[in-house]
Amino acid sequence: MKPFKFNYLRPTSVEETLQYLEEYGEEAKILSGGQSLIPVLNMRLSTPKYLIDIGKVEGLNYIREEDGYIAIGALTRHVDVEKSQIIREKCPLLSEAIHWVGHAQIRNRGTIGGSIAHADPSAELPCVITALRGEIVIASTSGEEIVSPEEFFLTYLLTSLQPDQMVKEVRFPVLNPSSGSAFVEVARRHGDFGIVEVAAVVDLDEKGEISFARIAVGGASPVPCAVEPAEEFLIGKSPTDEVLKEASDMAAESVEPDGDMHASADYRRELTGVMTLRALKLAVDRSKECTRI
Template identity: 50%
Template sequence: MKPAAFDYLRPSNVEEACQLLLEYGEEGKLIAGGQSLLPILNMRLSTPEFLIDISGLQELKYIHSEGDWLNIGALTRQRDVERSALVKEAAPLLSEALPYIGHMQTRNRGTFGGSLVHADPTAEIPLSLLALNASVVVQSAEGAREVELNDFFITYLTTDIMPGEILREVKIPVGSIPMGYSFQEYSRKHGDFALVAAACVLDTDEQNRITGVRLTLGGVDAVPVLAADAADLLIGEKLTDTLLQEASRAASAHVDPEGDLHASREYRLHLAQVFAAKVMETAYNRAVAKGGTA
């Protein structure tokens, strides 16, 4: 299991990287942390002619807040996001989700943006960022453009990023930090791909009625799913057991999981409902607890 031979290119800045992508077209493959790409290369499932190594580009490694936005550079290591006090303060959902990714040893190298553009439908970062209503900045030789995550995921391992483009930054709106949040997933053992994962951010008013909610489900479709129908049921309501059951049924009604070696379609549907309920309940309780002490 050794990778096939390739030409190695190490650009010294983003502009050079964009030029290389333009030059080598679909034969060129970007490598960042490589924690998903290396297994693929080692097993020769992919044999790119040109490997463009952007892992050393310091200009894309940062976490800072600017006004109502938390900005994270695409090449920031997952471990750095996990341990960031700024992220814990402004987007605690991410701090809760990150430890589920692989293992400490892969998060030490894996990048935040790399996981997003890899777009595995079970992955934690895409799911959390969709719940947080984040946007991304994508760069090419011609310039930069911004894409909302709502429009970013196309299908399995495929995003809106075009040949010649690089993910530059993730922008998370933190103007009003959600009061309640929860990330939970089920996998056979820690570090495995999740069978089903769920994320929720939620706000309540002084009467404990839900004023805003975003619920996302992963591992149940070709892309991370925003369960808007479930959210609609919750708005203006207090969370009761009946409502929780109704909303989690609504959340799983629109997903279309595939059965595979690890779990049947029926089991995934069941898990989707169970985990939708779990994250909604935890997020609600946290929001109420926070509202009570404020």
């Protein structure tokens, strides 16, 4: 199929983009990398009257460290994140997860802001930013605001983003050098959206006990799910097999999976526990390597 007829707009600045959004509101859609939007348009699941192509907007393509975060502009492409030395050093969880995003051709075109705004609960970046408790910078003609992933992701493919707003920047916290992280995923084939994916971060203190823990699950709930009960349970405990297994069981209990043609709800729940255990063990081993415990 082909998309419904639309008016094509190509701003060159954030200000111009926001003016278009204020003027056309719900009748407009933003096009950045197009890897998610173009298929939706072709299937006519969305029929905007105005398509705002922000590919030439200046000042939205960057990766920089500031105030304890890795700040990434909305137009930064996946491949730029994949090649970034600062992300490999400061936020290895994101560096590991980005390799799971589609195929090389998709990563060459897809953008960080587009992936976050599309809000597919099986996508890798929403899972990572949920695990790390990152921040999303939203802009409109009225100014900017910062929202948490919990505030931003509402349900499947739906966010708190208003018709006159756009994602301007995404912020991932810099990880402690002694922490270990892991991103694991099960998909029908590499490059597909994950059936279930888990992002985990663990930091061990000088006694070898867990002093910091972050866990998020994607693909098993309408939005990426931060597993706070399991995180709290792990703090102060030695990372034995029994402790990690109990935390993974808590993760499986916390999700609300739906069944579909790819996997039943029961399978997704079971897989959540298995993948959480795998991610936690990897994260613990990597933290031990960093701290030489």
